[in-house]
Amino acid sequence: MSASIATLTTLCPFFVWNAEFSMLLLWPRFGKDIMRIVKVREIGEFALIQTLKELLCHGNPSSGEMAFPLVIGIGDDAAAWHTTEATELATTDTLVEGVHFRHDFTTWEDLGWKALAVNLSDIAAMGGLPLHALVTLGLQPETDVGDVHALYRGMLSACQEYQCRIVGGDIVRSPVTFITIALMGIATGHALTRYGAQSGDVVAVTGPLGCAAGGLQSLLQGTALDGESGRHLHEAHSHPVPRIQAGNTLVQHGVQTAMDISDGLTADLSRLCANSGVGSVIYADRVPVDAFLKDAFPQDFLQLALNGGEDYELLFAGSEEIISEAVTRLGPSAAIIGRIVANHPGEVKVLDERGAAFPLERHGWDHFGDVSQISYNTFRIRPPNSLLGRIANSRLSFGMA
Amino acid sequence: MSASIATLTTLCPFFVWNAEFSMLLLWPRFGKDIMRIVKVREIGEFALIQTLKELLCHGNPSSGEMAFPLVIGIGDDAAAWHTTEATELATTDTLVEGVHFRHDFTTWEDLGWKALAVNLSDIAAMGGLPLHALVTLGLQPETDVGDVHALYRGMLSACQEYQCRIVGGDIVRSPVTFITIALMGIATGHALTRYGAQSGDVVAVTGPLGCAAGGLQSLLQGTALDGESGRHLHEAHSHPVPRIQAGNTLVQHGVQTAMDISDGLTADLSRLCANSGVGSVIYADRVPVDAFLKDAFPQDFLQLALNGGEDYELLFAGSEEIISEAVTRLGPSAAIIGRIVANHPGEVKVLDERGAAFPLERHGWDHFGDVSQISYNTFRIRPPNSLLGRIANSRLSFGMA
Numbered sequence: 001m002s003a004s005i006a007t008l009t010t011l012c013p014f015f016v017w018n019a020e021f022s023m024l025l026l027w028p029r030f031g032k033d034i035m036r037i038v039k040v041r042e043i044g045e046f047a048l049i050q051t052l053k054e055l056l057c058h059g060n061p062s063s064g065e066m067a068f069p070l071v072i073g074i075g076d077d078a079a080a081w082h083t084t085e086a087t088e089l090a091t092t093d094t095l096v097e098g099v100h101f102r103h104d105f106t107t108w109e110d111l112g113w114k115a116l117a118v119n120l121s122d123i124a125a126m127g128g129l130p131l132h133a134l135v136t137l138g139l140q141p142e143t144d145v146g147d148v149h150a151l152y153r154g155m156l157s158a159c160q161e162y163q164c165r166i167v168g169g170d171i172v173r174s175p176v177t178f179i180t181i182a183l184m185g186i187a188t189g190h191a192l193t194r195y196g197a198q199s200g201d202v203v204a205v206t207g208p209l210g211c212a213a214g215g216l217q218s219l220l221q222g223t224a225l226d227g228e229s230g231r232h233l234h235e236a237h238s239h240p241v242p243r244i245q246a247g248n249t250l251v252q253h254g255v256q257t258a259m260d261i262s263d264g265l266t267a268d269l270s271r272l273c274a275n276s277g278v279g280s281v282i283y284a285d286r287v288p289v290d291a292f293l294k295d296a297f298p299q300d301f302l303q304l305a306l307n308g309g310e311d312y313e314l315l316f317a318g319s320e321e322i323i324s325e326a327v328t329r330l331g332p333s334a335a336i337i338g339r340i341v342a343n344h345p346g347e348v349k350v351l352d353e354r355g356a357a358f359p360l361e362r363h364g365w366d367h368f369g370d371v372s373q374i375s376y377n378t379f380r381i382r383p384p385n386s387l388l389g390r391i392a393n394s395r396l397s398f399g400m401a
Numbered sequence: 402m403s404a405s406i407a408t409l410t411t412l413c414p415f416f417v418w419n420a421e422f423s424m425l426l427l428w429p430r431f432g433k434d435i436m437r438i439v440k441v442r443e444i445g446e447f448a449l450i451q452t453l454k455e456l457l458c459h460g461n462p463s464s465g466e467m468a469f470p471l472v473i474g475i476g477d478d479a480a481a482w483h484t485t486e487a488t489e490l491a492t493t494d495t496l497v498e499g500v501h502f503r504h505d506f507t508t509w510e511d512l513g514w515k516a517l518a519v520n521l522s523d524i525a526a527m528g529g530l531p532l533h534a535l536v537t538l539g540l541q542p543e544t545d546v547g548d549v550h551a552l553y554r555g556m557l558s559a560c561q562e563y564q565c566r567i568v569g570g571d572i573v574r575s576p577v578t579f580i581t582i583a584l585m586g587i588a589t590g591h592a593l594t595r596y597g598a599q600s601g602d603v604v605a606v607t608g609p610l611g612c613a614a615g616g617l618q619s620l621l622q623g624t625a626l627d628g629e630s631g632r633h634l635h636e637a638h639s640h641p642v643p644r645i646q647a648g649n650t651l652v653q654h655g656v657q658t659a660m661d662i663s664d665g666l667t668a669d670l671s672r673l674c675a676n677s678g679v680g681s682v683i684y685a686d687r688v689p690v691d692a693f694l695k696d697a698f699p700q701d702f703l704q705l706a707l708n709g710g711e712d713y714e715l716l717f718a719g720s721e722e723i724i725s726e727a728v729t730r731l732g733p734s735a736a737i738i739g740r741i742v743a744n745h746p747g748e749v750k751v752l753d754e755r756g757a758a759f760p761l762e763r764h765g766w767d768h769f770g771d772v773s774q775i776s777y778n779t780f781r782i783r784p785p786n787s788l789l790g791r792i793a794n795s796r797l798s799f800g801m802a
Contacts (some may be wrong), residue, residue: 040549042541048546049572052553059557060566067587068532070568079533079568084486090568092535092583096575131469134493136581141442147447148441152453156460164462167471167480167491171714173449174497176576180537182493182583186468 013138020350025320040285053059072191075275077125077259080191087187097177105219110238111179112154117181119264120162121312125260126191127251129244130164130185133151138174156241162244189251192258197276197317199342201257204323206246206291207333211266213308214297225296240312246330250316253326258316264309266348266360272315274346282338283305286352290333306350306360473592477675478526478660482591489587496579497767506620509548511639512576512580513555519564519663520584521643526661528593528652529586530645531565536582539575550582551588563645590652593659598677598718600743602658605724608734609691612637614709615698626697633693641713649729651717654727658718665710667749667761671717675747683707683739686754707751707761713780742753 040048053074071087072080078091091094093117106114116133123130135155139148152166164183177301189387200377215237218225225233243260250258257276258347265287273280293301315341316323327334350358454475471483472488479492494504496516507515509737517534524531536556540549552708553567565584598604616638619626626634644661651659658677662669666688674681675765685703694702717724718741730736 038546038561039542040540040546043546045572047547051546051550051571055553055557059554059560061564062558070533070566073566073568074570078533081533081568083484090533090535090585091571092571092572092581094537094539094571094581097572098576099574101789113624129468132482134473134480134491134583136493136494136495137498138579139441139472141440143441145439145441145444145452148449152456153460155444156456161544163462165471166457166673167474167482167495167541169475170493170495170497170581171446171453172497173500174577174579175499178539178575178579180493180571180581182491182535184491184585191444252453277509299777308649323545363510 026250027202033156033322034381035037039120043365063370066294068259072126072193078185078191080126080187086318087191087377089123089126089185089187089191090182091119091126091130092180092182093118093122094178094218096182105216106238108150109154109157112156113158113239114150114154115179115181116155116158116164116183117240117242119181120158120164120244121240121260121262123183123185123260124193124244124247125253126185126244127189127247127258128185128187128312129248130162130183132165132167132184133159134182135166135169135179136178136182136210137169137171138176138178138180139171140175140177141173143177144386147302148300155181166359178274188248190256192247192250192255192316194257194259194272194275196339197272197278197280198256199278199340200319201317201340202320202323202336203253203269203280203282203315203317203338203340204327204334204336205265205288206243206316207310207328208288208293208305209261209313210289210293210297210301210305210308212240212310212312213237213264213304214301216291216294216310229292229296232290233296236311240310242312243314246314246334249329250314250326253329254322255316255326257313257318257356261315262309264307265315266306266350267309268315270346273348276317276340279341279344280338281341281354282348282350284338284350284358286335288333288335293330303360304356306358323378404485407426425597427521430579458621472525473594477595479522479586479592481527481588488592490524490527490529490586490588490592491583491584492520492527493525494519495579495581503673506617507550507639508555510555510558513552513725514640515521515555515557516580516582516727517556517559517565517584518641518643518713520582520711521559522641522661522663522692524584524586525643525645525648525713526659526715527586527588528590528648529584529657530586531563531584531648533566533568533585534560534582535584536570536580538572539577539579539581540572540786541576541578542556542574542576558581560569563643566795572752580581588652589649591657593648593656595652595658595660595673595676595774597658598673598679598681598741600679600741601720602718602741603721603724603737604670604716604739605728605735605737606662606689606713606717607644609689609694609706610712610714611690611694611698611702611706611709613641613713614638614665615694615702618705618775620696629638630693630697631689634697637712640713642746643713647715647735649728650730651715654717654730655723656727658719659715662714662716663710664715666709667751668710669716670749670786671747673718674741674749675739676792677718678746680745680748681743682750682751682752683737684744684754685751687736687738689734689736689738691708704761707759711791749795770791 056074068081068083070081078089080089082088101111121132155166209235215233258270260267269280287305289305290302297304323336327336350360352358457475469482469484471482479490481488502512521531543707556567612634616634637654660669661674670681688706690702690706698705724737751761753759
C-alpha cells in the first residue's frame with residue numbers, strides 16, 4: 001500500500017477543525033445521508049482514507065480466517081503477511097498525468113523508472129526485497145508506441161537494478177495516462193513499521209533531503225539550472241533511488257520503526273509520530289543537505305529539505321544506541337536529525353541552531369485538499385479544504401501562505 | 402495479470418494483415434524510429450502487448466535468480482510462482498469510467514463488487530483461492546464521499562463472499578475515475594493455464610453465456626427490459642459472479658487448460674487455441690443459454706452468448722473423459738460445447754445444428770483498435786484499426802459489419 005493510504009491510523013484527533021470533518025465524526029450516527037452531500041475535495045485525502053479504514057475494519061473478513069495471517073494491514077508502507085517460510089509484502093502506487101507527472105518535465109523512460117521506484121521505496125521502507133510487479137497502464141489511443149516502449153525500458157532498468165520482475169499487468173484505454181504498479185516482495189527479517197517510536201528515541205534519515213524538490217521547483221518555475229547542480233537536482237527529481245539496501249541494513253541493526261519520505265520530512269514524520277502516539281523535535285541544522293542543493297537554492301535549501309519530499313530516503317527512529325550504529329553503517333549521508341517526545345502526538349517541531357522555532361513555509365501533499373492553517377514552527381496534518389486550484393501538477397505544493 | 406495482457410503468447414501469425422503491423426515485424430531491425438511514428442490506436446491492444454512481451458522477455462531479470470521461481474508469467478489469467486509451501490497467484494484488472502463503466506448504468510456499490518469480481522475471476526481461472534487485495538482509486542475531487550463508501554461496500558461484499566481481504570491501496574486525484582485492483586491468491590493444486598489444449602480434446606463452459614451482454618445491450622439501447630428477465634440480465638451485467646468454486650472443481654478433476662470468458666466466448670477461445678497452437682469448432686446449439694436471455698432476445702441470444710463476454714464463466718478443454726466428469730460435477734449449467742482440432746491455430750469455427758457455418762455478427766473487445774475484417778463463420782483475432790469512434794462505453798462493440 002502506498003504512503004497515502006498508509007498514514008491514517010491515529011489521525012482522528014486532528015479532524016475536528018472544520019465543519020466538514022465535524023460532520024464526518026457524526027457519520028456513525030447519520031450514516032449515508034451526510035456522506036452523500038460531502039465531496040472528496042471538502043474532506044481531503046486523509047479524512048477520506050480514515051473513513052474508509054473504518055469501513056474496512058468492520059467489513060473485511062477476519063485475518064484469522066485467512067490462509068496466510070495478515071500482520072500489517074492498512075496503515076503502513078506495505079501490507080505484510082506471514083507464510084510458514086517468509087513474511088511477504090505487497091504495495092501499490094500510482095502516477096497520474098497532470099497530477100504526479102508532466103510529459104514536458106519527465107521523459108517516458110524516466111517515468112517508467114520512477115513508477116517502479118516509488119513502489120520499490122515502499123518495500124525498502126519495510127526492510128524488504130522486491131520480487132514481482134504487476135503493471136497497469138491507462139493509455140490514450142494517440143500515445144506513440146515508441147513512448148510506451150520507452151516507459152517499459154525505464155521499468156525494466158529498475159527491475160535489473162533491484163532484481164525484481166514484471167510478471168503481468170493490464171493495459172486499458174483511458175482519457176488520461178496513468179501507471180499503477182503493484183509490487184510484491186519479502187521481508188529480510190522483521191518488517192519495519194510506522195509504529196513503536198517512543199519518547200527518548202532519536203530520529204534519523206538515510207541520506208540528504210530536498211534535491212528532488214529543488215529539481216521540480218526549478219522545472220515549475222522555468223529557472224535555468226544548468227551545470228552539475230542542475231543535472232544533479234533534475235536527476236534527483238526524475239530518477240529517484242529507492243533505498244532497498246538501506247532498509248535491509250536497518251533490519252540487520254535491529255531498527256523497528258521506519259518509513260520512506262515521499263511527501264516531505266515534516267509531513268511524513270508527523271504520520272510516523274501520529275501512528276506511534278508521540279511528538280518530535282527536528283534540529284534544522286542537522287538535516288542532511290547536499291552541496292548541489294545549497295548551491296542552487298542558497299536561501300531555500302532547508303525549506304526544501306524539510307518539506308520537499310520525493311527523495312525517497314528512509315526516516316527511522318529508535319534508541320540512540322541502535323540508531324547510532326545503523327547511521328554509522330549507512331555512511332556519511334545518513335544522520336540523526338532529532339528526537340521523539342512524549343507530548344502532542346503527531347506534532348513535529350523544528351528548531352534552528354539556536355534552539356528557536358524554525359519557520360515552516362511549506363507542507364506536505366494532500367491529494368484532494370488544502371491545509372487551512374499553517375503554524376510556523378510546528379507541523380501537524382490538518383483537515384484540508386480547497387487547494388485544488390493552486391497545485392502545480394506535482395506532489396508538492398509551493399508557496400502556501 | 403488481466404485477461405487483456407494475458408492473451409498474446411502465440412498471436413504472431415495473425416499480425417501480418419496491415420501496414421502498421423508489417424512495420425511492427427520489422428521492429429528489431431529499425432527499432433525506435435518506426436515505433437515513434439506509430440500510435441497505440443493504429444496497432445491495437447494485442448499487437449502492443451505482443452511488442453511489450455518481447456521487451457519484457459529480454460529485459461526482465463531471469464526467473465531463476467528470484468527467491469520464488471516464476472512458473473507462469475505474462476500470457477495467462479494470473480502470474481504464478483512457487484514457494485516451498487504453495488503456488489502463489491497474482492492478477493490485476495482495471496475499470497475506467499467511460500471505457501468499462503458508466504455511472505448511469507452502474508451504481509457505485511455494483512461497481513465495487515464488479516471491480517473485485519473481475520479480478521476474482523482471474524484467480525478462479527487459475528483454479529485458485531483469493532487472499533489479499535490492493536485497491537487503487539483514481540477519483541475526481543467532486544466525487545461524493547458517500548459514493549466512495551458505497552464503492553467500498555461493494556468490494557467488501559465480494560470480500561465476504563469469497564473470503565479475501567483488502568490489505569491496502571492508493572487513492573489519487575484523477576480527471577477520470579478508475580479502479581485498479583491487484584489480487585493475490587494461492588492455487589488449490591496445479592495452476593490452470595491457457596496452454597495444453599490438444600487435437601481431439603473437447604471444449605466446455607461452466608455455465609450459461611450471454612446474459613451480461615444482454616443486460617448491457619438493453620441499457621445501451623434504452624430498451625425496456627422489465628420483469629424477471631430484465632432483472633436477471635441487468636444483474637448479470639452489474640453483479641457478475643466469479644467462478645471460484647468451479648475453478649477449484651476443475652483442478653480436482655485433473656483439468657489442466659482453462660481461462661475465464663471476459664471478452665466473449667469466440668474471442669477468448671481463439672486466445673486459448675492460439676496459446677495451445679490448435680483450432681476449434683463450436684456447436685452453436687450446445688452453447689448453454691438460459692431462458693431469461695431467450696425470452697428477452699429471441700433473435701439474438703446466440704450471438705450474445707457467442708460474442709458477448711463479461712459473464713465470467715470458465716472456458717476449459719481436455720480429454721472427453723476428464724471434461725465429462727468435470728461437467729457432471731459442475732451441474733446442469735455446465736456443458737461441452739465443441740472440440741479442439743489440429744489445424745488453423747487460433748481459429749474458432751462455429752457450426753449450427755445442421756453442421757453449417759453459423760454467421761458471427763459480433764466479436765470481442767480490443768481496447769484500442771478495430772477488427773478490419775470479419776469472417777462470417779470463423780473467428781480469429783485480427784490486427785485492429787480504428788474502432789474508437791464507434792465503441793459504446795463498454796467492453797462490447799455491437800453491430801460491427
